[in-house]
Amino acid sequence: MDIAAYMAGVGQQARQAATAVARSTTAVRNQALLATAEALDAARSELAAANARDLESGRTNGLDAAMLDRLELTPARIDAMIEGLSQVASLPDPIGEITDMTYRPSGIQVGRMRVPLGVVGIIYESRPNVTVEAASLCLKSGNATILRGGSEAIHSNQAIAACLAQGLAEAGLPGNAVQVIKTTDRAAVGELIAMPQFVDVIVPRGGKGLIERISRDARVPVIKHLDGICHVYIDSHADPEKALAVAVNSKTQRYGTCNTMETLLVDQEVAADILPLLADAFREKGVELRGCPQTIDILPGVGRATEEDWGTEYLAPILAVRVVDGLDGAIEHINRYSSQHTDSIITENYTRARRFLIEVDSSSVMVNASTRFADGFEYGLGAEIGISTDKIHARGPVGLEGLTSQKYVVFGDGHIRT
């Protein structure tokens, strides 16, 4: 197979289909989403058979248990895909919205219209349900999609692709509006990220290694989500009850998510009071603490945090703890070690809260709230294609709006420039 030629064909077809999708009505795109849901429901046995093939090869190839778990399409996961499609169908259509329309002194009327980006490339790993999730968000926002999942999920993804094709056909949309790459050859990824003439943006979903590789080599803009080294800072003016609740929730509500707290900062003025309470709570949850020397003075049993700990996303029941010299010390630490994902201050002090919000340069900054809230659903975006740790285009949780752009519209009455 000539991968370059195959991918160029996929790109060309996507570009063509994008025009049709962009022009389609809200009702037609919703119909495609709902028809895909029905097709998935009708294809449960085909999906299970395809997934069994992938799982079988996965076991033969020695995939670990976590990977096999992500690969599995259980009936509950198929239910969730179906439910997700109808949720996306029920979201408001972002496309076509006209805002900021004003008259200019010249007499022209100028505003902005929300439009699709065009062709979105999604690169992901073993979870086949991402195929439906990503395709549905791109379609809802008027884009064509090229999906490249992990090679271990190829049969599951092709079975899902058949359902998507059926949904598109029933709504009268071109089948190429959603294309799932048919080859497991890694060269396909290299082509996909280097076709700016056919692809408008790449959204990689997966581990840091995948995303770093893609960002380095891409010739197409990438909405990237690197690590989440999130902080909670307990200020001396914190309400201890809120501090305890938020710190424990930020760390323990889930360990493996990017918005989980990885380092806890405590103002030295209250460290001796609050750290023992926190230590008890974390011990109860089975969280290992690693502390700075001042932390260890207060909590003698705690292991020593190294420089490396401050920059580590554990994704595990481990927490780095550092005693800092007030708000300045906290902000300095955060702006040095944070991955600019999500950081929260616990304080009752108005001026410190305000300074934290302004001076911490992260995609989500919070006051008296758990970092675990940094999520498209919790923020009310209705859906999430990913969380951006980039600064341009979209920061933080990215919903449908992040898959769109705005063009200018100008209304005149024969107006000319003088």
Add this chain to the structure above:
Amino acid sequence: MDIAAYMAGVGQQARQAATAVARSTTAVRNQALLATAEALDAARSELAAANARDLESGRTNGLDAAMLDRLELTPARIDAMIEGLSQVASLPDPIGEITDMTYRPSGIQVGRMRVPLGVVGIIYESRPNVTVEAASLCLKSGNATILRGGSEAIHSNQAIAACLAQGLAEAGLPGNAVQVIKTTDRAAVGELIAMPQFVDVIVPRGGKGLIERISRDARVPVIKHLDGICHVYIDSHADPEKALAVAVNSKTQRYGTCNTMETLLVDQEVAADILPLLADAFREKGVELRGCPQTIDILPGVGRATEEDWGTEYLAPILAVRVVDGLDGAIEHINRYSSQHTDSIITENYTRARRFLIEVDSSSVMVNASTRFADGFEYGLGAEIGISTDKIHARGPVGLEGLTSQKYVVFGDGHIRT
């Protein structure tokens, strides 16, 4: 000189300065702009002397007349720089604006705060006044800037840099908030566009060649402005008077600008009526027409347009003319040959106007208005760092808002996720 080490130093200093600029108040940033204006006014003789050195070397090195003109800092251009600074100072500060604040079912309050991008790299050619223009917009929007002008303007740019340094110092801002690269070595550009750890976005300003080179090699996001192949489509339901006025203005108000019309499309139903009138008007302005066969049937004296003409940005008194089969023919031509910059329809027909707005995928789409209006000042942005032909982050004229991003802010009261 070790260019890589020098540029890494510049990057590191910019990154540090960016924090101070982001935290500075509106008043302080405006003070720096106004103090720079005063410094420029006081340094007129130094600016003239530095510019004379550049002009002298330019002549020695055989620069053409157009290049020497762009390089020259006349007293009027110094006046314009000074005036520009006070205009930028008077614009509203985009930073800190909080929007979309809503309560979520969980009880948290979520909104978005406008923040600077961080460090903006500007790469431009011979015009030294761009140094002040670009620096002032980046500073106003809370960013640090690294400026790299054409080597032929090095002395002029360094003289301007001294005025900027003085302005920053008077406002108490770090001098590294605006750095003008001190070396003319081309390797500096290569370093600048490959330091994502220090630079958040690159805005190249110059010819298509420069921008293509930078986009190809950059490892930092680029807000790019490629060519402007702009169209006016005269529909069969056009008011002939408006059609004539807009078509002539779109082509002849200025020839060398990116929003100048390069191809005129005329519906075949009205071609025989309107083309002779247009031909007269363009002949009077000295515009050479190049037509499709149908155009030549109506205007026998006109030269034949080749396939290449449809894709050419003339930037000159030359206009390609094509007779098309109604709105569908026009949209098909535009979506094939347009550079997605600015396209305008002339029509009194509601449905056709609406279809044109939706189906033409360009950064500015217009009805009954001259393409020459596609400009940050005409759109009311107050200023313009460039025009983006990209789809992500910013499309069309880019003002202060394009140099910012939005982060999420979350207010809670000890809220945790359950």
